[in-house]
Amino acid sequence: FRAKHFTASDAPAMMGVSSYKSRSDLMKEKAIGVTQDVDAATQRLFDDGHRFEALARPLAEAIIGDDLYPVVGSDGKLAASFDGLTLCQSINFEHKTLNAAIEACQTADDLPVMYHVQVQQQMLVSGAERTLFMASRWDDNDQLIEKVEFWIERDEALMTGIKQGWEYFEHALSTYEHVEIIERPKGAAVLDLPAVMVNVSGQIAITDNLDKFTTALSSFIDTQLIKKPESDQDFADLESQILSSFIDTQLIKKPESDQDFADLESQIRTLKKAEEALDSAEVHMLAQVDSIDTAKRMIDLARNLARDNRLMAEKLVKSEKERIKTDRIMLARNQFMDHISALNAEIRPAQIEGVTPDFNGAAKNKRTMASLHDAIDTELARVKIESDAQAKGIRLNLALLKEHGKGYEFLFNDLAVIAHKESDDFIAVVSNRIASHKVAEAQKLEAERLRIQAEEEAKARAKVEAEQREAARVEANRLRAIAEADAAQKQADEVAAHKAAQAAEAERQRAQAARHQLLEAETLPDPATITEPVDEPGKTETVLIIRSVYQPEFIRKMVADSLAKYGVVVDSVELDEVVA
Numbered sequence: 001f002r003a004k005h006f007t008a009s010d011a012p013a014m015m016g017v018s019s020y021k022s023r024s025d026l027m028k029e030k031a032i033g034v035t036q037d038v039d040a041a042t043q044r045l046f047d048d049g050h051r052f053e054a055l056a057r058p059l060a061e062a063i064i065g066d067d068l069y070p071v072v073g074s075d076g077k078l079a080a081s082f083d084g085l086t087l088c089q090s091i092n093f094e095h096k097t098l099n100a101a102i103e104a105c106q107t108a109d110d111l112p113v114m115y116h117v118q119v120q121q122q123m124l125v126s127g128a129e130r131t132l133f134m135a136s137r138w139d140d141n142d143q144l145i146e147k148v149e150f151w152i153e154r155d156e157a158l159m160t161g162i163k164q165g166w167e168y169f170e171h172a173l174s175t176y177e178h179v180e181i182i183e184r185p186k187g188a189a190v191l192d193l194p195a196v197m198v199n200v201s202g203q204i205a206i207t208d209n210l211d212k213f214t215t216a217l218s219s220f221i222d223t224q225l226i227k228k229p230e231s232d233q234d235f236a237d238l239e240s241q242i243l244s245s246f247i248d249t250q251l252i253k254k255p256e257s258d259q260d261f262a263d264l265e266s267q268i269r270t271l272k273k274a275e276e277a278l279d280s281a282e283v284h285m286l287a288q289v290d291s292i293d294t295a296k297r298m299i300d301l302a303r304n305l306a307r308d309n310r311l312m313a314e315k316l317v318k319s320e321k322e323r324i325k326t327d328r329i330m331l332a333r334n335q336f337m338d339h340i341s342a343l344n345a346e347i348r349p350a351q352i353e354g355v356t357p358d359f360n361g362a363a364k365n366k367r368t369m370a371s372l373h374d375a376i377d378t379e380l381a382r383v384k385i386e387s388d389a390q391a392k393g394i395r396l397n398l399a400l401l402k403e404h405g406k407g408y409e410f411l412f413n414d415l416a417v418i419a420h421k422e423s424d425d426f427i428a429v430v431s432n433r434i435a436s437h438k439v440a441e442a443q444k445l446e447a448e449r450l451r452i453q454a455e456e457e458a459k460a461r462a463k464v465e466a467e468q469r470e471a472a473r474v475e476a477n478r479l480r481a482i483a484e485a486d487a488a489q490k491q492a493d494e495v496a497a498h499k500a501a502q503a504a505e506a507e508r509q510r511a512q513a514a515r516h517q518l519l520e521a522e523t524l525p526d527p528a529t530i531t532e533p534v535d536e537p538g539k540t541e542t543v544l545i546i547r548s549v550y551q552p553e554f555i556r557k558m559v560a561d562s563l564a565k566y567g568v569v570v571d572s573v574e575l576d577e578v579v580a
Contacts (some may be wrong), residue, residue: 001072003030005079006166008121012114014169015162016378019114023381024374027169031176045097053083053095056136056147060084060093063149064132068093073125078166080122092128094119098135098146108133108150117162119152124159164389168381272306279303325372329359332380339384343391350394350419357383394419397426408434 002010012018013026061068061084068084084093096102096115105111111133119131136147336357344351362379366372397419401412404427411433412418418429556572 001079004077005074006077006169008078008080008118008125011121011162011165012117015114015117015165016382017112017114017117019112022371022374023378024370027173027176030173049095049097051142052097052136052138055138055142055144056095056134057084057093059136059144059147060095060132060134060149064091064093066091075125077170078121078125078163080125082122082126085126085128089126090129092119092122092126092131094122094131094133096133096135098137098148102135102148103146105148105150108152111150111152116152116155116158120155120158121162123154124162129154161385161389164392165381165385168385168388172381324369325363325366328372328376329363332359332376333357336380336383340387343387347391347394347398347419349416350398351416352387352390353420355383355387355390390420393423396423397421400427401430405430405434408437411437 006014010021010026013021013023016023057068057070064086066086068086070081070083071085072081073079073085082092083095085091094115101112102115115133119133122128123131131152132149133152134147134149137145139145340352340355357379359376359379362375363372366375400423401409401415405412412430418426421429
């Protein structure tokens with residue numbers, strides 16, 4: 001089951017926060033299926049842990065107020081072994097053997113992060129809302145010595161990180177290539193050089209083993225003395241030959257593995273001991289005689305040879321360790337930059353932000369190649385997981401924009417910034433902008449409609465006003481024409497009236513003259529000259545006839561005909577006889 005699943009107990013190692021197993025060790029276990037053997041002492045710790053767990057479970061049930069069942073569960077490839085789970089799976093129980101790190105905690109937040117990672121995966125698998133985390137210690141008689149407990153709530157952000165971490169771990173597992181690294185090897189045994197012996201007799205006769213010592217030293221550095229040195233030049237040549245041969249053959253010049261460094265450090269210790277032996281021999285010799293040049297020069301040669309090569313080897317150890325660390329950090333940094341470049345190309349126009357690896361910090365104080373590689377690989381995995389998580393969120397947001405914002409891409413010129421928002425916040429921004437744009441467009445269309453309507457209404461009013469003005473102009477012209485016609489007619493009427501008046505006056509005067517003539521006439525004159533026209537209908541006009549020899553009927557007819565000539569209709573003519 002464990003081989004086919006990613007378990008909660010392995011989650012801290014996967015995240016690089018476990019105190020008991022490195023991420024590299026977990027990768028190796030999952031890749032080749034080999035687990036570390038459990039020794040007797042470790043097995044006793046496991047047995048005690050199971051016993052303490054069983055003893056603590058009733059205490060946990062009393063706190064929770066419900067029964068707990070130790071079960072194993074899985075959700076896809078994620079799995080967890082539960083120390084206790086309520087029947088409704090709402091509360092999880094996790095037990096640990098009480099240790100100093102847990103004992104020092106005051107709150108759940110103080111617990112080491114590896115416990116939080118394990119518990120959060122348990123709740124991720126089970127769906128539990130909270131976990132009772134308990135640590136206890138019991139004696140051999142199953143009596144409680146001490147316990148502490150904390151409540152841990154669900155942490156969705158950490159759960160997301162765990163899921164993404166396992167996804168990256170599974171991807172890395174598919175390309176895993178095992179490289180065997182021997183942990184902290186010991187240096188190969190190096191045969192110590194013979195003890196240096198110098199005795200001086202009273203006659204300055206020297207008995208020494210410097211030749212033997214020098215030969216052994218030369219053998220140590222894999223060279224042979226060409227000749228016994230006698231002159232300064234011989235000593236210089238010998239030193240040069242020995243140093244050159246030592247560097248070219250015996251001394252490890254480019255240590256790569258922990259074994260190389262261990263061997264080189266062992267060689268350094270041997271050279272250091274040779275220096276100390278030569279110093280002691282020189283002091284012993286000089287205490288016996290004041291000046292023994294040849295012996296002293298031999299000692300100086302051997303001592304300088306040992307010292308120079310020791311110093312060189314020490315520098316080599318330091319520089320090569322630093323070189324390997326630098327090369328490994330640069331390799332990890334380049335891998336990280338390649339990973340970021342690939343993600344950025346996928347999520348354009350957004351970019352991964354705020355993910356900064358600390359490879360130097362991860363490599364600090366790592367004394368072995370194995371721990372150095374594991375620390376840097378773990379840090380690389382951490383930042384890749386973090387950047388993958390960020391890219392996953394951005395990809396989701398870009399997909400949401402493509403689905404909900406098609407045709408409105410111009411509203412999101414700041415997509416590179418807002419793409420980093422949580423999906424709920426992002427879709428809210430998208431929806432709000434589109435809705436605001438639609439409202440603005442609707443308002444713009446309405447304003448345009450109102451503008452067009454106003455223009456049409458203005459045109460209509462202008463047309464009506466123009467028509468009204470034209471009608472008024474026409475009417476005014478008509479009225480003016482009528483007035484002018486009336487005035488002309490009036491003037492014509494006045495002229496006609498004036499003429500008629502003049503004619504009437506002339507006729508009146510003529511009639512008046514005719515009357516005067518009638519007064520003297522013996523016979524009635526022409527009817528047209530008898531009388532004036534009647535001005536008004538119904539008016540009675542009296543015509544005085546001075547003398548008449550006519551019959552009454554003739555007179556009536558003559559008067560009526562005379563008046564009819566002027567357009568007067570006479571109903572009757574009455575005759576009165578007046579006697580003077």
